[in-house]
Amino acid sequence: MISRFLLSNMDTRGYVFLALVAAIGLLVPLANLLVPAGSPFHVSTATMSLWGKYLCYALLALSLDLVWGYCGILSLGHGAFFALGGYAMGMYLMRQIGSRGVYGNPVLPDFMVFLNWQELPWYWWGFSSFPFAMLMVLAVPGLLAFVFGWFAFRSRVTGVYLSIITQALTYALLLAFFRNDMGFGGNNGLTDFKDILGFSVQAQTTRAALFAMTCTMLAAGFLIARGIVSSKLGKVVIAIRDAESRTRFLGYRVDRFKLFVFTVSACMAGVAGALYVPQVGIINPGEFAPANSIETVIWVAVGGRGTLVGAALGAVVVNWAKTMFTSGFMAPYWLFALGALFVFVTLFMPKGILGTAQGWWEKRRRPESMPAAEPAPAE
Amino acid sequence: MPFLIRLLRALTLALALLAAPAVAFGQTAEEAFARFNAHSFSDTARAIDGLVQSAHPNAGVIIEALADGRLLAGGGVVAVKTKDGGLLDARTGQALSAEPAGVSAVRLNNNVRRAIQGALGSLGLINPDPAKRVAAAEAVFRARDVSALPVLEAAIAKETNERARRALREAQAAILIVKTDAPPFDRIAAVDVLRERGDQDALATLRALPGDASPALKEVQARAVSEIEGKLALWQAGQNLWYGLSLGSVLLLAAIGLAITFGVMGVINMAHGEMVMLGAYTTFVVQELIRTNAPYLFDWSLAFALPAAFIVAGTVGIAIERGVIRFLYGRPLETLLATWGISLILQQAVRTAFGPTNREVGAPSFMSGAFELGGLAITWNRLWIIVFAALVFLALLAILKLTPMGLQMRAVTQNRRMAAAMGIRTGRIDALTFGLGSGVAGLAGVALSQIDNVSPNLGQSYIIDSFMVVVFGGVGNLWGTLISAMTLGVANKLLEPYAGAVLGKIALLVFIILFIQKRPRGLFALKGRAVEA
Amino acid sequence: MNAPTPGALTSSLLYLDGVSVSFDGFKAIRGLSLTIAPGEMRAIIGPNGAGKTTMMDIITGKTRPDEGTVMFGGSVDLTRLDEAAIANLGIGRKFQKPTVFDFHTIEDNILLALKSQRTVLKTLFWQTGAAQQKRIDQILGIVKLADKRERLAGSLSHGQKQWLEIGMLLAQDPKLLLVDEPAAGMTDGETAQTAELLKEIARDHSVIVVEHDMGFIRELGVKVTVLHEGSVLAEGPLDQVSANERVVEVYLGR
Incomplete structure (x- = not known):
C-alpha cells in the first residue's frame, strides 16, 4: 500500500528527477573517492560538500513548496524548522565530542564549562544516542509546527497575517537562541564536531557518505511529497489553496488538512537541517534569521511553486548562482542580483522556471485546457 | 523620658558653647601645621580637620595642594608648591625663594583623601555664592564626615538662602545619622529630614545607620527607608x-x-x-x-x-x-x-x-x-x-x-x-x-x-x-x-x-x-x- | 404572524425561529422564522439586502446568529457547529458566484465533493472504487459535462461552472441543498434546463432556492417565501404572494 501510495501517479518528470538524484548520489561520491585527484572526472571534497549543502537546501525548498505551492500557506518561518532540525543534530554531534573538547569535560560541551555550568540541562539528555537525536530531528520541528499550526489554522489566520506571524516565530527563536542561558551555545552556536556514528566528520569517506545520504533523503522527501500531493488529500489541499471556504462547505475540516501538511513539511525541513549541519560543520542562531526564510521562498518561486521538481531545482540554481557571484569580483552586487531576482520572478515569471516551461508546453499541446485566470491569490 | 532628652540636649549645647571660645583659631591652625610635620596619616587627617575649623585664610589653598600632592612639610615648615612650580609659605602665603631644607611631600591614603573631600566641602559652605554652598553641602552630605559638623552648624546658623539652608540641614542630618554619640533626639530628627529628601542618596545615607543605634531610632529609620523605597519604586x-x-x-x-x-x-x-x-x-x-x-x-x-x-x-x-x-x-x-x-x-x-x-x-x-x-x-x-x-x-x-x-x-x-x-x-x-x-x-x-x-x-x-x-x-x-x-x-x-x-x-x-x-x-x-x- | 405551528420542530428538516444577527449595528436578519419540511422545495425571493445570503450563511455555519434557534432534522442545533460539520450532516450549498476548483479537472471537482469520509488519513490513502467511479460518471452525465471530464474547471464557461457546482452538490448527496441564484448570468435556454435539473434533484432532496428571476421561480412551481429587511414578509404559492399588496409595495417602492 505504501509503495502504491508513493509511486501511483508518478509522471515522467518525477522519474527523471529521481533518476537524476540517484545518479548524483551514486556518481559524485564515487568520483570523489575512487577517481584520482588529477583526473578531469575527479570531484573534490570541497565541491562535494558545497553541492551537499545545495541539496539540503533543495529538500528545504521542497518542504516549503508543499505548504506554499500546494496549500497556499506562505511560511516566512520555515528556516526555523530547518534550524531546529540542525540544532538537534548539532546536539548529538556535541555529545559525541566527549572529553576531546578544549576543557576535556566528558559530559559538558565546552561552552557549558565556560559558562560554569555544573550539569547537563535536562533537554540535552538522551542526545548522545543517535536514534533519539534523529527522532528529535523530526519531533522538535514537527511538534512546534503542530502546536503553532493548531492555533493558527483553527482560528483561521490566513494570508499575510499568517506570513507575518510565522516570521515573528522565527524572529523570537532567533532572539532566544542568541541567549547564552538557553543552553545552545549562544551566539557561537554548536561547532567543533568530531564524530558522527563513530566516523570522523572531517574524513573524506564520511563526507561522501553524508552526500549520498542527502541524495537519499532528497529522493525520499520527493517521493513522500509527491505521494501527498497526488493523493486525494493533495487535491483537497490544492482546493483549499484555491477556494478555502468552498472546501469547507464540502465538509472538509480545512484546519486539519493544513495542519497535516504544515507538520509534515516542518519535519522535512528538520531533516534537511540535520543533514546540513555535519556537512557545513556549524549551526548557529543566524540560521533563524527571517531573511533566510524569505530567501528560501525565492528559491521556490524561481523554480516554480506548485511543482516539486521546480522547487528543488530553484534551490540549487539560486544557491549555485550565489556561490558564483559571491566568490568573484561581483560579490558586492550579489544583493542587487538577489533583489532583482525577487522582483523579476514575481512580476514576469510567477510560475517559475518549471511552471512557465510547463505552461508553454501544454499550451502547444492542447491550447483550450488552460484556465484563463492567473493562479488565484494564495490567500 | 522626653524631659531627660531635653536635659541632655541642653547640656550638650551648653558644653558646646563653653568649648567654642577655647578653640582659638590661631592655636588650632598652629597645631595643624605641627601635625603636617609629623608625616603620619592619622596626624595629616587631623591636621586637615583642624585647619578647617581654624578657618585659616589659606586653608583652601593648602588642602587643594595636599590633594594634588603639592604640599611639602618638614622642619616645622609647611610649604605649598604652586601649579606653575613656585613655592609659598603655607602659614603666611608669602613666596619662598628656595625649597626649605628637610621638607618632603605629605603623603596621602584613602583616609586622608576622605578627610580632604570633607574639608573641601566644609570650606565651600562659607562661599558667598549660594549655588556653591549648595554644592558644598551636597559634598558634605555624601562624605558624611563627622568633623565637618561644627562648621556645618555654624553655616546653618548664618544661612539665609532657603535652598542652601535645606541642603545644609540635609548634610547635617547625614552626619548625625552616622555620628553615634550625637543626641538621640537630633538623630531622630535627622531621619525625618532625610525622609523628606526622599531620593536614592537619602536612602543610601539612611541605610548607613550604624548597627548599634537605639531601637526607637532603628524603627524610625526602617519606616523612613520603606517610605522612600516605595516612593522611589513609584x-x-x-x-x-x-x-x-x-x-x-x-x-x-x-x-x-x-x-x-x-x-x-x-x-x-x-x-x-x-x-x-x-x-x-x-x-x-x-x-x-x-x-x-x-x-x-x-x-x-x-x-x-x-x-x-x-x-x-x-x-x-x-x-x-x-x-x-x-x-x-x-x-x-x-x-x-x-x-x-x-x-x-x-x-x-x-x-x-x-x-x-x-x-x-x-x-x-x-x-x-x-x-x-x-x-x-x-x-x-x-x-x-x-x-x-x-x-x-x-x-x-x-x-x-x-x-x-x-x-x-x-x-x-x-x-x-x-x-x-x-x-x-x-x-x-x-x-x-x-x-x-x-x-x-x-x-x-x-x-x-x-x-x-x-x-x-x-x-x-x-x-x-x-x-x-x-x-x-x-x-x-x-x-x-x-x-x-x-x-x-x-x-x-x-x-x-x-x-x-x-x-x-x-x-x-x-x-x-x-x-x-x-x-x-x-x-x-x-x-x-x-x-x- | 410567522411563528411556526406547534410540532413544526419535530416534523421539519430545517427549523429557524426568531433568528437575528447584526453587523456593526446593522440588523441583517431580525426575528426570522422559517420551516422546511423533508422533501420540500422552497423558493426564497426578496430585494437586495433582504438578508437572503446572510440567512444561508447562518444555516451553513459561516455566520453565528446573535439569537434564535436553528435546528436541523428536528434535533441538531446548527448554531453550535462549524461549516465542515454542517456540510457533513447533509447540507450542501451552492454560492451566488460559481465557485469551483479552477486548477482541478472537472472529474476531480466531482470526486472532491463525492460523499465519503472526510478525515485526513482517509483522504490521504483514498482509492476511488468502481461504485464511486460509476457515481461520478453518472453525475457528469446529469450535468452534461461527461465529455469534458479531463479539462480544468477554470476553462469552463460561466454556465458550465454553475452546472458543475450543482453536480458537486449532487455528489455530496445532501439531505438539504441551498442554491443561491442558480440562473444568474445564464441564457434563457440554460435557465430552463437548470430549472429542469433542480426539479429532478428535488425529487429525492429538500431544496432551498434563492432567486431574483421570477420566470425561473414560476417554472419551478413551488411555495415561495418573501424576505424583506431580514424577516419573512409573505409565504405561499407564487400567484398568491405576487398579489400581496405589501410584497408589491416592497418590490415597486412606495
Whole structure:
C-alpha cells in the first residue's frame, strides 16, 4: 500500500528527477573517492560538500513548496524548522565530542564549562544516542509546527497575517537562541564536531557518505511529497489553496488538512537541517534569521511553486548562482542580483522556471485546457 | 523620658558653647601645621580637620595642594608648591625663594583623601555664592564626615538662602545619622529630614545607620527607608512608563506609514524599513551640506531634513508603486516578496553609496541634554520625538478625515470596487497613498537618526516591530495603530526590569502570535460581510 | 404572524425561529422564522439586502446568529457547529458566484465533493472504487459535462461552472441543498434546463432556492417565501404572494 501510495501517479518528470538524484548520489561520491585527484572526472571534497549543502537546501525548498505551492500557506518561518532540525543534530554531534573538547569535560560541551555550568540541562539528555537525536530531528520541528499550526489554522489566520506571524516565530527563536542561558551555545552556536556514528566528520569517506545520504533523503522527501500531493488529500489541499471556504462547505475540516501538511513539511525541513549541519560543520542562531526564510521562498518561486521538481531545482540554481557571484569580483552586487531576482520572478515569471516551461508546453499541446485566470491569490 | 532628652540636649549645647571660645583659631591652625610635620596619616587627617575649623585664610589653598600632592612639610615648615612650580609659605602665603631644607611631600591614603573631600566641602559652605554652598553641602552630605559638623552648624546658623539652608540641614542630618554619640533626639530628627529628601542618596545615607543605634531610632529609620523605597519604586515605574512611551512613539513613527499602505492597499511593504533608512540618510546628507556651506544653520538642520526626507522617501515609494506593486494587485503574498527584493536592492545601494559603517548624524542643541522632572530623568531628544510622533499622527488623522484625498483613501480602503465604480481613480489613490506612507516613513527616519545608528541595516531592525504594531492594531484604523504602538512600547519597557530586554521582547512576540489567533484581524478590525468575502 | 405551528420542530428538516444577527449595528436578519419540511422545495425571493445570503450563511455555519434557534432534522442545533460539520450532516450549498476548483479537472471537482469520509488519513490513502467511479460518471452525465471530464474547471464557461457546482452538490448527496441564484448570468435556454435539473434533484432532496428571476421561480412551481429587511414578509404559492399588496409595495417602492 505504501509503495502504491508513493509511486501511483508518478509522471515522467518525477522519474527523471529521481533518476537524476540517484545518479548524483551514486556518481559524485564515487568520483570523489575512487577517481584520482588529477583526473578531469575527479570531484573534490570541497565541491562535494558545497553541492551537499545545495541539496539540503533543495529538500528545504521542497518542504516549503508543499505548504506554499500546494496549500497556499506562505511560511516566512520555515528556516526555523530547518534550524531546529540542525540544532538537534548539532546536539548529538556535541555529545559525541566527549572529553576531546578544549576543557576535556566528558559530559559538558565546552561552552557549558565556560559558562560554569555544573550539569547537563535536562533537554540535552538522551542526545548522545543517535536514534533519539534523529527522532528529535523530526519531533522538535514537527511538534512546534503542530502546536503553532493548531492555533493558527483553527482560528483561521490566513494570508499575510499568517506570513507575518510565522516570521515573528522565527524572529523570537532567533532572539532566544542568541541567549547564552538557553543552553545552545549562544551566539557561537554548536561547532567543533568530531564524530558522527563513530566516523570522523572531517574524513573524506564520511563526507561522501553524508552526500549520498542527502541524495537519499532528497529522493525520499520527493517521493513522500509527491505521494501527498497526488493523493486525494493533495487535491483537497490544492482546493483549499484555491477556494478555502468552498472546501469547507464540502465538509472538509480545512484546519486539519493544513495542519497535516504544515507538520509534515516542518519535519522535512528538520531533516534537511540535520543533514546540513555535519556537512557545513556549524549551526548557529543566524540560521533563524527571517531573511533566510524569505530567501528560501525565492528559491521556490524561481523554480516554480506548485511543482516539486521546480522547487528543488530553484534551490540549487539560486544557491549555485550565489556561490558564483559571491566568490568573484561581483560579490558586492550579489544583493542587487538577489533583489532583482525577487522582483523579476514575481512580476514576469510567477510560475517559475518549471511552471512557465510547463505552461508553454501544454499550451502547444492542447491550447483550450488552460484556465484563463492567473493562479488565484494564495490567500 | 522626653524631659531627660531635653536635659541632655541642653547640656550638650551648653558644653558646646563653653568649648567654642577655647578653640582659638590661631592655636588650632598652629597645631595643624605641627601635625603636617609629623608625616603620619592619622596626624595629616587631623591636621586637615583642624585647619578647617581654624578657618585659616589659606586653608583652601593648602588642602587643594595636599590633594594634588603639592604640599611639602618638614622642619616645622609647611610649604605649598604652586601649579606653575613656585613655592609659598603655607602659614603666611608669602613666596619662598628656595625649597626649605628637610621638607618632603605629605603623603596621602584613602583616609586622608576622605578627610580632604570633607574639608573641601566644609570650606565651600562659607562661599558667598549660594549655588556653591549648595554644592558644598551636597559634598558634605555624601562624605558624611563627622568633623565637618561644627562648621556645618555654624553655616546653618548664618544661612539665609532657603535652598542652601535645606541642603545644609540635609548634610547635617547625614552626619548625625552616622555620628553615634550625637543626641538621640537630633538623630531622630535627622531621619525625618532625610525622609523628606526622599531620593536614592537619602536612602543610601539612611541605610548607613550604624548597627548599634537605639531601637526607637532603628524603627524610625526602617519606616523612613520603606517610605522612600516605595516612593522611589513609584518614580522608577514612572520612569519605565516614560521609556515605554518613548519606545511607543518610535514604534508609532516607524509603523504608521506601513499601517496606511497596508490598510488602503492590503499590501505588506517589506521595503518600508528602507524608507525609514532613506529618511535617516537624507538627514545625514542635509547635515553634511549645512556643515560645509552654512554651519550657523546647524540647529535648523532637522527643519530642512524633514521635508527633504519626506520628498525623497515619498518619491521612491511612488516609484515602487508605479514600477512594481501596481502589477501585483490581488496577489498580496507576491507583493510581499517583490518588496522584499526592493528592500535588498535599496540596502545595497545605500551601502555602495555611503559605505557599510554607521554615519554620524548630529543633534541640534535643543535636542541634546536632559532635565529632571521630580524623580524622572528626561532627555530632550526623546521628548521631542514623542512630540513629533504626536504631530505626525495628528497630521495624518487630519489628512484622512479632512481632505478630499483622505476621503477617497478611506473609500478605497472600505470597498475598492465600489470606489472605482464611483469614479475614484484608484490607481492614482494607490500611488499617492504609497507615497504618503513612504514619506511618513522618511519622516520617521529623521527622528530615528537622532537616537539610533544610521547604517544600511537601520530599516531591517524596525521592520518586524512595525509589522507587529500593524497586525496587533488592526487594519484601516490609525487609532488602532496608536494604541497598539503605545501598548507594545510600554509593555516592552515594563517587562524589561523583570525579564531582561531579550526575554521581554520574546514574550511580546509570543503574546502577539497568540493574540492574532484570538483576533485574526487585530485589535480594531473592520467587521461584516464585505471583509469576510 | 410567522411563528411556526406547534410540532413544526419535530416534523421539519430545517427549523429557524426568531433568528437575528447584526453587523456593526446593522440588523441583517431580525426575528426570522422559517420551516422546511423533508422533501420540500422552497423558493426564497426578496430585494437586495433582504438578508437572503446572510440567512444561508447562518444555516451553513459561516455566520453565528446573535439569537434564535436553528435546528436541523428536528434535533441538531446548527448554531453550535462549524461549516465542515454542517456540510457533513447533509447540507450542501451552492454560492451566488460559481465557485469551483479552477486548477482541478472537472472529474476531480466531482470526486472532491463525492460523499465519503472526510478525515485526513482517509483522504490521504483514498482509492476511488468502481461504485464511486460509476457515481461520478453518472453525475457528469446529469450535468452534461461527461465529455469534458479531463479539462480544468477554470476553462469552463460561466454556465458550465454553475452546472458543475450543482453536480458537486449532487455528489455530496445532501439531505438539504441551498442554491443561491442558480440562473444568474445564464441564457434563457440554460435557465430552463437548470430549472429542469433542480426539479429532478428535488425529487429525492429538500431544496432551498434563492432567486431574483421570477420566470425561473414560476417554472419551478413551488411555495415561495418573501424576505424583506431580514424577516419573512409573505409565504405561499407564487400567484398568491405576487398579489400581496405589501410584497408589491416592497418590490415597486412606495
